[in-house]
Amino acid sequence: VLGIYEEVRRGLGVGEGGEVDIQPAEKPESIRFIQDKIEGRRLSAPEIKSIVVDVIENRLSDVELASFVTALKIRGLSMDEVEAFTRAMVETGEVIAWEEERVxxxxxxxxxxxxxxxxxxxxxxxxxxxxxxxxxxxxxxxxxxxxxxxxxxxxxxxxxxxxxxxxxxxxxxxxxxxxxxxxxxxxxxxxxxxxxxxxxxxxxxxxxxxxxxxxxxxxxxxxxxxxxxxxxxxxxxxxxxxxxxxxxxxxxxxxxxxxxxxxxxxxxxxxxxxxxxxxxxxxxxxxxxxxxxxxxxxxxxxxxxxxxxxxxxxxxxxxxxxxxxxxxxxxxxxxxxxxxxxEDIEIGEKCEVITSDQRGRVVAISNSAVAHIAREAGAPKDKGAGVLLKVKLGDEVSEGEPLFEIYAERAWKMEAAVSLAESLRPIRLSRRVEERMLIERFPKRFPPKEPFLLER
Amino acid sequence: VLGIYEEVRRGLGVGEGGEVDIQPAEKPESIRFIQDKIEGRRLSAPEIKSIVVDVIENRLSDVELASFVTALKIRGLSMDEVEAFTRAMVETGEVIAWEEERVxxxxxxxxxxxxxxxxxxxxxxxxxxxxxxxxxxxxxxxxxxxxxxxxxxxxxxxxxxxxxxxxxxxxxxxxxxxxxxxxxxxxxxxxxxxxxxxxxxxxxxxxxxxxxxxxxxxxxxxxxxxxxxxxxxxxxxxxxxxxxxxxxxxxxxxxxxxxxxxxxxxxxxxxxxxxxxxxxxxxxxxxxxxxxxxxxxxxxxxxxxxxxxxxxxxxxxxxxxxxxxxxxxxxxxxxxxxxxxxEDIEIGEKCEVITSDQRGRVVAISNSAVAHIAREAGAPKDKGAGVLLKVKLGDEVSEGEPLFEIYAERAWKMEAAVSLAESLRPIRLSRRVEERMLIERFPKRFPPKEPFLLER
Known part of the structure; x- marks a missing residue:
């Protein structure tokens, strides 16, 4: 006996106790293009479109998708492939149009x-x-x-x-x-x-x-x-x-x-x-x-x-x-x-201050360590959780001065974040570093004459 | 409220309504080795062992495993890696020993x-x-x-x-x-x-x-x-x-x-x-x-x-x-x-004979088409289903003579197999081909003196 959803039954136009013909689904054709990419072949725009459509319609398993993005990572994509992917992704979703010329x-x-x-x-x-x-x-x-x-x-x-x-x-x-x-x-x-x-x-x-x-x-x-x-x-x-x-x-x-x-x-x-x-x-x-x-x-x-x-x-x-x-x-x-x-914005109630055990200038702040500590404290789910730096690169610090504060909404997350902070030590002290936010604008005000390379 | 299985509760030694401390599982270290393989690095024996252990202990998802075998397929394995994989696979399972010298x-x-x-x-x-x-x-x-x-x-x-x-x-x-x-x-x-x-x-x-x-x-x-x-x-x-x-x-x-x-x-x-x-x-x-x-x-x-x-x-x-x-x-x-x-062995009750529509010699039999038709007929699950060839490469065939028979246990599978046979046409007729089963034995009776290459 086979049970099907009421909507499916009505969609098929079958009565209760009626007969249905079941056939195993064919493997989607895009599997072949994934195998081609594993072998290192460039994919055509229609092939890429068919992969993206199969992804949208849930015809590819996670195993097949994971293999595909791994092959893409190793084999690389040509600019033609990048363009085809972008277009296929746009075409398989909603598009918003505006009445103005420039958005x-x-x-x-x-x-x-x-x-x-x-x-x-x-x-x-x-x-x-x-x-x-x-x-x-x-x-x-x-x-x-x-x-x-x-x-x-x-x-x-x-x-x-x-x-x-x-x-x-x-x-x-x-x-x-x-x-x-x-x-x-x-x-x-x-x-x-x-x-x-x-x-x-x-x-x-x-x-x-x-x-x-x-x-x-x-x-x-x-x-x-x-x-x-x-x-x-x-x-x-x-x-x-x-x-x-x-x-x-x-x-x-x-x-x-x-x-x-x-x-x-x-x-x-x-x-x-x-x-x-x-x-x-x-x-x-x-x-x-x-x-x-x-x-x-x-x-x-x-x-x-x-x-x-x-x-x-x-x-x-x-x-x-x-x-x-x-x-x-x-x-x-x-x-x-x-x-x-x-001052109206609610910050996590628990706060711990991490202080410096030496004097010196800040020469390095680890992005990943700061991010990791903030996540351990509960961010982004606990909106009030996070890290508030008290110093930045180049700042001078005395012994015992605060380096950063950790905010959390729950005690056990604070505990975990503090112990992570102690082991990661995200701020390193020593000598002064330059501060410069915009390194370069690209292209420069007058763009170069030669054409851009099409392939990465 | 958190529900846990009775066995887990007893294993943890927690009473009903008791408190448990839950922490998200760390990513296994072997993820890093998988990323290394994506980047093209050779893996060491301990790294491979750690991947195989994580596979056995179910710590790697299908997404991670699929990415890994895809990377292995594209990057290839050195003989050292092949050996390490083999040993790790043996060490993480049962081993049977015999009392004789040669098995x-x-x-x-x-x-x-x-x-x-x-x-x-x-x-x-x-x-x-x-x-x-x-x-x-x-x-x-x-x-x-x-x-x-x-x-x-x-x-x-x-x-x-x-x-x-x-x-x-x-x-x-x-x-x-x-x-x-x-x-x-x-x-x-x-x-x-x-x-x-x-x-x-x-x-x-x-x-x-x-x-x-x-x-x-x-x-x-x-x-x-x-x-x-x-x-x-x-x-x-x-x-x-x-x-x-x-x-x-x-x-x-x-x-x-x-x-x-x-x-x-x-x-x-x-x-x-x-x-x-x-x-x-x-x-x-x-x-x-x-x-x-x-x-x-x-x-x-x-x-x-x-x-x-x-x-x-x-x-x-x-x-x-x-x-x-x-x-x-x-x-x-x-x-x-x-x-x-x-004659005691039960073969599928349904049988259809596929005949030749021309005369000639058999010059090609498609392995994959024959396999596909046999599977469509129900093999391997329906043990009595399959294909019985009536000719092999080089045989002479007249028009209307049987090329192969399809056996099945269920009518609808037979129908599917016959229609597949008609579209795939696994046997091609024309001129005579040699028949020779053992092409080569390797190494030959006297093995070559030079050492074997270690890398594929």
Whole structure:
């Protein structure tokens, strides 16, 4: 006897006790293309499309998908393959169209904790009159994603219609992209990439979301540093060239900014601590490196819109309070309290101070150790959990002075975070280091004449 | 509230309503070695051991395992890695020791349907007085594995103690190795290799089982042909060298036989049809190629035991009825009917004859098409299902003459098999081809002086 769901029965038009013919499902054809990729063959656009369709329709198992992304990681992708993946991911999901000619976006490839720059860049751009409907992800491996930070201030899980309404009203938004079905294949690939810590589909992943949300002008932030995803300027250039070329093929104007990624951005790491710091920064009180990075990136975007000396304009919009006002408008439009003040934001009740056992200058802050400690304390799920640095690279410290504070909502998580902090010791002391946020803008103001290389 | 199993509660020594401390499991260290392999690094023996232990203890997900075997397939394994895998697989399972100095075994790397040679080789060797405790697998992708064929004649799922008893009594056995926990890691790797149709762990897979069952003298059968796993003599030589070198490292005397794999062995494909044909062959009535292949392989094994002109002795043991008598002894010891006659074996009730629509000579028989049709008819699960060829390569056929028969136990499976047969047309007619079963024995009687290459 075979039991089937009522909906299936009606769909098949079978009566109760009726006969149905069952046949085992054929293996999808895309399995063959996966085997081809294992063998090192380049895949054609229709082959890639058929893989992505099978992923969307759940016809490929995790075993097959994991094998595929591993083969992609080892064999690499040509720019034609990258383009085909991006298009296939866009075509198998929702697409949002806007009635304006220019739609702006900003994306960081990640890897540096405490990077709440988006919370400043979106209000700066929107207050300058540019359209910037920003969708973000929640944290996967990090202590906080942009969506986690914004959620401290207002709801982020809006529908497409609600997003349109917010953007119509304020020219910007900061929402969670996860439920919007923009390039949903990407989310399924990430499911197998994450446990393996590999991301051969980084470019299609980012750019398919940008294309689906209708962006026309995109700035990609590439944090660089010994502990960031990108270690050298050469790697950053190769990646930037690929982003720009892929943008050209998709009819998106892409620029890239290589930024300083040797330490966390600002002092706060964890959703509530970071939302607090971002709000302070727009109120003119935040840390210098965060303001620097945000006005640099916003400046590049303003110049992409044809405005001269974008950095000066961005700084002006922060100092004049326009950006803060715009943030409060967006918070209100998304359903949060526009009057929120930094001291209203709830931080974890438990707090432990980690102090220095020697004097000296801070010469290294481990990004991964800080992130790990913040996660151990409960971030991103416990919004009030995280790490608040008391020093940054180059600072002078006496013996017994605080290096950082750990915040947590539960005692046992605090215990675990403190013991992790003691074993990881994320801050190293010795001699002074330079501080410089924007390392390079790519392409430079006058782009080089020679064509970009098509293959990575 | 947290629910735990009663056994877990007792194991932890917690009362009902008691408190337990839960911590998320750490990622196993072997994940890092998998990432190393993706990057192309050679793994050390302790690293490989740690991966195999984590596989056995279920600490690696299918996603991680699939990624790992894909990386192995693309990056390749050095002979040191192959050896380490084999040893780790042996060490993480049961091992059987025998009180005799020499324990013989025979293994085919597979790929040719209808290869029931083992059902002849084991009785020939045991009747010559050699010890040959043979374990086999069931079919995964093929219409019948050795265990499926033998199961038509007698039970095959014996315990280790029962195997010892059968071997003590008859000097041979033919049992299913699946439940014996010999190199169980291998079975877990196969779970992810199979859906991907890749087998980077072929050598460790086979040789770990041989080492675990205590074999000292092993003959590896490498069927070669355009449709077999191994296409050319060069490939066969490379594989043979690896098997021999791995054997040397494991203290197993390995020889290899490259055999003709351009068409099915004998005429029968499917468990019952094949058991029937094997029995007939030992009774002096079977197809010439099956008798040839079995006496050739048994001959090599007899010579490995120091007997001169093994092929002649093997033929003598078949013709004199000693091998048949031994088969019946083994059937009886394993719990089957020793008096069984070919006509007693139940074949599927439904039969369809596929005839030729032209005259000519048979120039090609597709191994994969024959296997596919037999599986569609129900093999290996329906033991009576399969394909019975009426012609082999080189045979002359008139129009309307039978090419093959399909047997099935259920009407709908027969229907599917016939329609598949009509679309695949597995037999191609035209001009005469040579018939030659043993293409080469490797190494030749006098092995070459130069050392074997260590790397593939």
């Amino acid at each position: 702006f976006d900003k994306h960081s490839i990640g890897g540096v904790p405490g990077d709440k720059t988006t919370l400043l860049v979106v209000p700066i751009l929107a207050s300058a009159g540019l359209l910037i409907p920003k969708t973000s992800s929640r944290a996967i491996t990090s202590p906080a994603g942009t969506a986690d930070r914004v959620e401290v201030l207002c709801p982020v899980d809006l529908t497409i219609d609600e997003i349109r309404e917010v953007v119509r009203e304020t020219r910007g938004c900061m929402v969670w992209g996860g439920a919007l079905e923009l390039a949903p294949a990407d989310d399924l690939f990430i499911n197998v990439e994450y446990p393996l810590s590999i991301d051969p589909l980084l470019l299609p992943s980012i750019m398919s979301k940008k294309k689906a949300i209708g962006s026309t002008h995109v700035l990609i932030d590439i944090p660089m540093g010994t502990q960031a995803k990108v270690k050298t300027l050469e790697e950053a250039h190769a990646l930037a060239r690929d982003f720009i070329e892929l943008g050209r093929r998709l009819n998106i104007h892409v620029e890239c900014a290589v930024t300083y990624g040797e330490q966390p951005i600002g002092y706060a790491v964890g959703p509530a601590l970071e939302a607090c710091e971002a709000l302070e920064a727009l109120m003119g009180r935040g840390p210098i490196d965060l303001r620097e990075k945000a006005t640099n990136l916003a400046g590049v975007l303003l110049e992409m819109a044809g405005i001269e000396d974008g950095k000066a304009m961005a700084t002006h919009l922060v100092e004049g309070g326009e950006a803060e006002g715009k943030l409060r408008e967006i918070i209100s439009a998304q359903g949060g309290d526009p009057e929120v003040m930094p | 013989f075994d025979k293994h085919s790397i597979g790929g040719v349907p209808g290869d029931k040679t083992t059902l002849l080789v084991v009785p020939i060797l045991a009747s010559a007085g050699l010890l040959i405790p043979k374990t086999s697998s069931r079919a995964i992708t093929s219409p019948a594995g050795t265990a499926d064929r033998v199961e038509v004649l007698c039970p095959v799922d014996l315990t280790i103690d029962e195997i010892r008893e059968v071997v003590r009594e008859t000097r041979g056995c033919m049992v299913w190795g699946g439940a014996l926990e010999l190199a169980p890691a291998d079975d877990l790797f196969i779970n992810v290799e199979y859906p991907l149709s890749i087998d980077p762990l072929l050598l460790p897979s086979i040789m770990s089982k041989k080492k675990a069952i205590g074999s000292t003298h092993v003959l590896i059968d490498i069927p070669m042909g355009t449709q077999a796993k191994v296409k050319t003599l060069e490939e066969a030589h490379a594989l043979a060298r690896d098997f021999i070198e791995l054997g040397r490292r494991l203290n197993i005397h390995v020889e290899c036989a490259v055999t003709y794999g351009e068409q099915p062995i004998g005429y029968a494909v499917g468990p019952a049809l094949e058991a029937c044909e094997a029995l007939e062959a030992l009774m002096g009535r079977g197809p010439i190629d099956l008798r040839e292949k079995a006496t050739n392989l048994a001959g090599v094994l007899l010579e490995m035991a120091g007997i001169e002109d093994g092929k002649a002795m093997a033929t003598h043991l078949v013709e004199g009825g000693e091998a048949e008598g031994k088969l019946r002894e083994i059937i009886s010891a394993q719990g089957g009917d020793p008096e069984v006659m070919p």
